[in-house]
Amino acid sequence: MVDTQNMEKNTATQILDVAQEMVRNRGYSAFSYADISKQVGIRKASIHYHFSTKDELVKELVKRYREDMMRACDRISQSSLDLDQQVIQFANLYRNGLESQQICLCAMLAADYAVLPQSVQNEIQTFFQVAEDWLSNLLQQGSDARLWTCHPSADQEAKGLIAMLQGAQLLARSQTNSTDTFEQMVYPLLKAKFSKP
Amino acid sequence: MVDTQNMEKNTATQILDVAQEMVRNRGYSAFSYADISKQVGIRKASIHYHFSTKDELVKELVKRYREDMMRACDRISQSSLDLDQQVIQFANLYRNGLESQQICLCAMLAADYAVLPQSVQNEIQTFFQVAEDWLSNLLQQGSDARLWTCHPSADQEAKGLIAMLQGAQLLARSQTNSTDTFEQMVYPLLKAKFSKP
DNA sequence: GTCTATACGAGGATAGAC
């Protein structure tokens, strides 16, 4: 059995990890190969061996992020939590990010959308699509079970909720006590809308 | 009487106009003095005469934006519209921006928050404060008139609504038919929450 | 107020040695 605790991460993974933290904190235009270089401990020319261009790097970043996100959603689906608690858990993903100054990667890149290459724009669209599909399915289940109602549709509610969570992250980070502000914005609304009667 | 229609805008105003469009579209790190230079028709060195540094320029930009925003809000307050329609008008400010690919200036800068100088961060905080105060006041009026109820407070509802509008703008811009997507996310929720019984 | 010229660093990217 492999010791995953003490196993060194490979360089490509380290690069993605550092890049992700930087994009989620500063955005696409405000991080550089030089920044990654310092934190990973290799020269910036070496990064090109793993990711030929910055655009390629960010494309892979979004792809990995989407897969991670889907895994996190699946864990929520497969938990034995009540449906209303699953909605809360979904919101918690955003709150937890904010606690370490991390905005959703795709919320940051949505802000940078106009300067991104087509390949990255496509990955972002896919991210929003799969996130919305997953959440829509959850909300529809709750609607079917008569726990709440969706206006005008589970799909629209899902879009609106994701928008709310991403907007709340952005707004909260400019406030002192970001996490508190986020919680006060998000959870009362969730409880009013998606709770068992 | 001055002919404001045909009066040439002064250079400083032209610079701010162009800079604003660029920040709202691309973000803080992705626009440059060279970009402004081309659109205004002066050399980039000349811009420094009007705004000594980029940070100074953006600080003035946020200040002007906040004042414009407050004027727009005051026009809504002073209209004879019903309170629920005033909420719709507030949301319309965001929809109208999106129609010309323009995200709220302070939503964009909230994404760039980590790389902004303190002076600009302060202006952004003030923007959110005054917007929230204005909207909170409106929501409280509706609550007093028993048109709707605020949970847990008008202040929290105002914060949440602004987060929703800004998040919806960001999410919508990555979709085909941005404006339609925005409207479908925002207006059903507004009508459910803030409408006359 | 606006210009030219220039300084100086940072940006992404490549070539070739090891």
Next chain:
DNA sequence: GTCTATCCTCGTATAGAC
């Protein structure tokens, strides 16, 4: 895989002429 060395462009900012 990682290094050094280098290229070329773009970034903000300044000095000094007009």
